[in-house]
Amino acid sequence: MLKLALAGNPNCGKTTLFNALTGSTAYVGNWPGVTVEKREGKYKKAGQPINVVDLPGIYSLSPYSPEEVVSRNYLLDEKPDVIVNILDATNLERNLYLTTQILETDRPVVIALNMMDEVERRGDKIDAAELSRRLGVPVTEISALRGKGIHELMKVAQEAAKKPRAAFSVLQEGELAPAVEAARKLLETHGTDNPLFHAIKLLEGDELEVKNHPDEAGELEEIRKRCQNETFGDDFEALTADARYKYITQNLASVQHKAERKEKLTRSDKIDKVLTSRIWGIPIFVAMMFLIFHLTFAEDFLYLNTFYGVSVQGWETWWEPGSYMIDGGIPSPGVLLQSCLIWCTDSLSALAASGLANAPAWVSSLICDGVLAGVFSVLSFLPQIALLFLFLSILEDSGYMARVAFIMDRIFRKFGLSGKSFLPLLMGFGCSVPAIMASRTLEHDKERQMTIYMTPWFSCTAKMPIYTAIAAAVFVGNDDLVVFGMYMLGMVCAILGALLLRNTVFRGQTAPFIMELPAYHLPQAKSLFVHLWDKVKKYVVRAATIIAASTIVLWFVSNFDWSYHMVGSIEDSIIHDIGSLVAWIFYPLGFAHGAYGWVFVVAAITGLIAKEEVVSTLTVLGIAVGKLAEDAAEATAIETLFTVSGISSPAVIAFMAFNLLAIPCFAAVGAARAELGKGRGFKGALLWWTASAYVVSMLIYLIGSYWWTVFIFAALAAAATALIVLWNKGKIKLPARGKKAAQEGGDKKAS
Amino acid sequence: MPIMLAPVGQKVKIVAMSLDAEVKKRLTDIGVAVGADVEVISNSGGNLVLDVLGVRVALNRDVAMKIRVA
Known part of the structure; x- marks a missing residue:
C-alpha cells in the first residue's frame, strides 16, 4: 500500500487535512503542538487505499523537542513513498524554510499550499505553477478546512510516488556549495543513504547526526574550517540557515504578490492589544475562567437572586422532589441540564424499582442500590462535564490558549516553569492522559518531568463530580465557589510544588519562551462537536463498563459478610471491616473519624483506580448507610451520608483535597509511566502525588479545625x-x- | 541595541544573538534569524511579540535581552 506522510510547520493544518482525507476525528486545536504522536489512517477514494500518516509539526529537520524527533525519524527511516509538505500559504516564506530541508531527502515530495481561501480573501496571489517550476516538485492548492482540492492533491501525490526524485538542496548554489559537495562525496563513498541530507546535517553539527556518524567527524571538521565567513564565523548552522532564508527571499518569494494592506495591524494584533496586555491579560483570563465555571456550576445564575432577588418559583418541582435543587435563583445552563438528566435517571430508577417489586430482595438491591445508583450518580455529571469541555475547546480552537501561555509565562517563570508548560497543564482540565502526553512539546527534560508531576492537579473532568456532588450536599448555595475554589487549590499547589521541586530535586534553568502565536479564528462548530461527542462517548462507556463493574463488586462487599450472607446493616459487611482496618492511616486527615469515617476512606481508595469511582462509591455506600438512618427519605444518598456521618467542614475539604492531589487514576499513571520511563522519574511521581496529597489534606484539616x-x-x-x-x-x-x-x-x- | 529596546512598529534587522546554540537554532528555525528583518508588534515589560515574515512570534524577556538589532 502506498505510504504518504503529511509534514509541515506546527499549526499549518496537517491534522485538519488528515481528518478530511481519512474521515478521522483526530483533535485539532489552534496552537502549535497539538499533535504529539504520529497517526495513521486510510484514504479510500483513490483506486487503491493510501496509508496516510499525520506527523507532529516541525520547524526544521533538526529536531528540538521529543515530538519533533518522531517526525524526522519517520521521514528518514520509514521511507514514505511520498511526502506531502503542507505549507500555510499565508506565511509562505517561513514555511518554505522547512521545504528546503525536506527537498534534501531523496523521497518524492508534493507541496500543498493550504489556506488558499484565506490568501484569496486577503487579495493576495500565489503563482503555484511558477513555484513548482522553481522547486522541481508538484505544487497544488488546497483548503483543508473546506475540503477543497484535497482529492486532486491525492492524485498528484500518487503520480509523484511513482517517479524517483533526486535530492536537491538550495545550498548547492552559492558560497557553501564546495563544502556541501565535499561532504556529500565523503558520505557517498561511505555508502550512507541520503548522502546529501546527512552531509548538510553533519555540517550543521546536528546532534543526532554527529552521534550516528562518528567516523566522518575529523574530515568534516576540515571541510567546515575551509568555509568561514565574517558574519557567522565557523557557525555553520547559522550560515546554512542564512543561506536558506536568502534563497527563499531571492528566488522563491517573488511567486507571491501581496495586496496592499490598508492597516498594518491585523485583526488578531488588535485583539491581542487587549488580551495580552500587561495589565489586563491575566485579569481577563481569570474572569473568563470564572465565567465558564459560573455558567457550568452556578445555581444562582449571574447572582440575580442574591443581588436582585430574581427567583423562579417552583421550577424545581417540575420533577420529583428530592432532586438536589435549591429554591430561588435561575440555574445556570449546566445545572439546568443536569437536573433534567437527573429527573430522567430518577424516573428510570423508580421504574426499575417498581418492576422489581416482586423479585427477590437481593436482585432488586443489586440492580437499584448497586448498579443503577452507582452508574447514574456518575452519569448525572455528564451535562456539566460536556459544557465545561465545550467552553475550554472553544478557547483552544480560537487561538487564545497560545496567548494564555504567553501571558502566564511571566508568572510561571518565577516558579521555575515556562509558560509553555501551561498548555499541557490546561489540557489537564479535560483529561490527564492526553495532557501528560502533551508535555512532550516541552524542550527541557526537567521541566517536562515537573509538568507531568503537576498535571493531575489541574482537575480533570472526572474529578469535577467529586467537588460538585459534595458541594451540593454540604455547601449548599455556594456550589460554584466551592468547585472553583478546588480548581484554584489544585493550581496553587501546582505552582508551589513547582517552586519546591525547582529548588530541590529539579534544579536548573527554565527553558526560554519562544512560541508562534497563531491568528485568531472563529471555532469550527463541526470540529468542536466531533471532539465533544468523542469525550461524551468515552465518559458514558467508562460509566457503563469499569464503573458498573466496580459498583457490583462494591455492592457485594457492602451487602454481604465474610460468610457470604446478606447483611441487614452495613456495619456487618466485608467492606466495613476492610475500611475500618485501614482507616487509621487517614486519621490525621480528619475524614476517617467517626462511625462512618471508613466510608470516606473506601471512597478515597477506590478513587485511586478512577476518580469517577469516588462518587459512585459514596452513592452505593450512602444508600446502605441511609437505610440505617431514619430521616433520610428526602435527601440523596450522598447528602444523607454527609449528614449522618457528622463530618466537619475542614474534613470535607481535606477529603476533596486528597482526591484532587493523590494518584490520579490507572490510565493517567500508565501515561506518566510511558512518558517518564520505569525509573526514578516515575517512582518519584507516585511518591510525590501520595506524599503531597497526604500532607496538604492534613494541613487543611488541622488548620481548619x-x-x-x-x-x-x-x-x-x-x-x-x-x-x-x-x-x-x-x-x-x-x-x-x-x-x-x-x-x-x-x-x-x-x- | 537589544531588541527589547527597539521601538514598537518599526522594522529592524537582527545582527547577533548571544544565546545557547540550542535556543538560537530554535529561533532561527521559527524565522528569528540573524539577518532577518523583524518588527516589534508589542512589548509588555520586555516580553515581546514580533512580526517575522508575517508570523507572530512571542519571546520572553531573557531571550529578548540577548538578541541585538540594528
Missing part, C-alpha cells in the same frame, strides 16, 4: 525554606535532611 496550629506550620515552613535556601547556597551540607524538610515545607505552603 485548630486555627492556632497555623503558627506551628508557618514556623516549620519558614525553617524548611531557610534550610533549602542555605542548602542551595552551599552553606550547609545535609542533603538527606534538607530534602525531607523541603518536602514538608513546600506542601505546607501549598495549603
Whole structure:
C-alpha cells in the first residue's frame, strides 16, 4: 500500500487535512503542538487505499523537542513513498524554510499550499505553477478546512510516488556549495543513504547526526574550517540557515504578490492589544475562567437572586422532589441540564424499582442500590462535564490558549516553569492522559518531568463530580465557589510544588519562551462537536463498563459478610471491616473519624483506580448507610451520608483535597509511566502525588479545625525554606535532611 | 541595541544573538534569524511579540535581552 506522510510547520493544518482525507476525528486545536504522536489512517477514494500518516509539526529537520524527533525519524527511516509538505500559504516564506530541508531527502515530495481561501480573501496571489517550476516538485492548492482540492492533491501525490526524485538542496548554489559537495562525496563513498541530507546535517553539527556518524567527524571538521565567513564565523548552522532564508527571499518569494494592506495591524494584533496586555491579560483570563465555571456550576445564575432577588418559583418541582435543587435563583445552563438528566435517571430508577417489586430482595438491591445508583450518580455529571469541555475547546480552537501561555509565562517563570508548560497543564482540565502526553512539546527534560508531576492537579473532568456532588450536599448555595475554589487549590499547589521541586530535586534553568502565536479564528462548530461527542462517548462507556463493574463488586462487599450472607446493616459487611482496618492511616486527615469515617476512606481508595469511582462509591455506600438512618427519605444518598456521618467542614475539604492531589487514576499513571520511563522519574511521581496529597489534606484539616496550629506550620515552613535556601547556597551540607524538610515545607505552603 | 529596546512598529534587522546554540537554532528555525528583518508588534515589560515574515512570534524577556538589532 502506498505510504504518504503529511509534514509541515506546527499549526499549518496537517491534522485538519488528515481528518478530511481519512474521515478521522483526530483533535485539532489552534496552537502549535497539538499533535504529539504520529497517526495513521486510510484514504479510500483513490483506486487503491493510501496509508496516510499525520506527523507532529516541525520547524526544521533538526529536531528540538521529543515530538519533533518522531517526525524526522519517520521521514528518514520509514521511507514514505511520498511526502506531502503542507505549507500555510499565508506565511509562505517561513514555511518554505522547512521545504528546503525536506527537498534534501531523496523521497518524492508534493507541496500543498493550504489556506488558499484565506490568501484569496486577503487579495493576495500565489503563482503555484511558477513555484513548482522553481522547486522541481508538484505544487497544488488546497483548503483543508473546506475540503477543497484535497482529492486532486491525492492524485498528484500518487503520480509523484511513482517517479524517483533526486535530492536537491538550495545550498548547492552559492558560497557553501564546495563544502556541501565535499561532504556529500565523503558520505557517498561511505555508502550512507541520503548522502546529501546527512552531509548538510553533519555540517550543521546536528546532534543526532554527529552521534550516528562518528567516523566522518575529523574530515568534516576540515571541510567546515575551509568555509568561514565574517558574519557567522565557523557557525555553520547559522550560515546554512542564512543561506536558506536568502534563497527563499531571492528566488522563491517573488511567486507571491501581496495586496496592499490598508492597516498594518491585523485583526488578531488588535485583539491581542487587549488580551495580552500587561495589565489586563491575566485579569481577563481569570474572569473568563470564572465565567465558564459560573455558567457550568452556578445555581444562582449571574447572582440575580442574591443581588436582585430574581427567583423562579417552583421550577424545581417540575420533577420529583428530592432532586438536589435549591429554591430561588435561575440555574445556570449546566445545572439546568443536569437536573433534567437527573429527573430522567430518577424516573428510570423508580421504574426499575417498581418492576422489581416482586423479585427477590437481593436482585432488586443489586440492580437499584448497586448498579443503577452507582452508574447514574456518575452519569448525572455528564451535562456539566460536556459544557465545561465545550467552553475550554472553544478557547483552544480560537487561538487564545497560545496567548494564555504567553501571558502566564511571566508568572510561571518565577516558579521555575515556562509558560509553555501551561498548555499541557490546561489540557489537564479535560483529561490527564492526553495532557501528560502533551508535555512532550516541552524542550527541557526537567521541566517536562515537573509538568507531568503537576498535571493531575489541574482537575480533570472526572474529578469535577467529586467537588460538585459534595458541594451540593454540604455547601449548599455556594456550589460554584466551592468547585472553583478546588480548581484554584489544585493550581496553587501546582505552582508551589513547582517552586519546591525547582529548588530541590529539579534544579536548573527554565527553558526560554519562544512560541508562534497563531491568528485568531472563529471555532469550527463541526470540529468542536466531533471532539465533544468523542469525550461524551468515552465518559458514558467508562460509566457503563469499569464503573458498573466496580459498583457490583462494591455492592457485594457492602451487602454481604465474610460468610457470604446478606447483611441487614452495613456495619456487618466485608467492606466495613476492610475500611475500618485501614482507616487509621487517614486519621490525621480528619475524614476517617467517626462511625462512618471508613466510608470516606473506601471512597478515597477506590478513587485511586478512577476518580469517577469516588462518587459512585459514596452513592452505593450512602444508600446502605441511609437505610440505617431514619430521616433520610428526602435527601440523596450522598447528602444523607454527609449528614449522618457528622463530618466537619475542614474534613470535607481535606477529603476533596486528597482526591484532587493523590494518584490520579490507572490510565493517567500508565501515561506518566510511558512518558517518564520505569525509573526514578516515575517512582518519584507516585511518591510525590501520595506524599503531597497526604500532607496538604492534613494541613487543611488541622488548620481548619485548630486555627492556632497555623503558627506551628508557618514556623516549620519558614525553617524548611531557610534550610533549602542555605542548602542551595552551599552553606550547609545535609542533603538527606534538607530534602525531607523541603518536602514538608513546600506542601505546607501549598495549603 | 537589544531588541527589547527597539521601538514598537518599526522594522529592524537582527545582527547577533548571544544565546545557547540550542535556543538560537530554535529561533532561527521559527524565522528569528540573524539577518532577518523583524518588527516589534508589542512589548509588555520586555516580553515581546514580533512580526517575522508575517508570523507572530512571542519571546520572553531573557531571550529578548540577548538578541541585538540594528
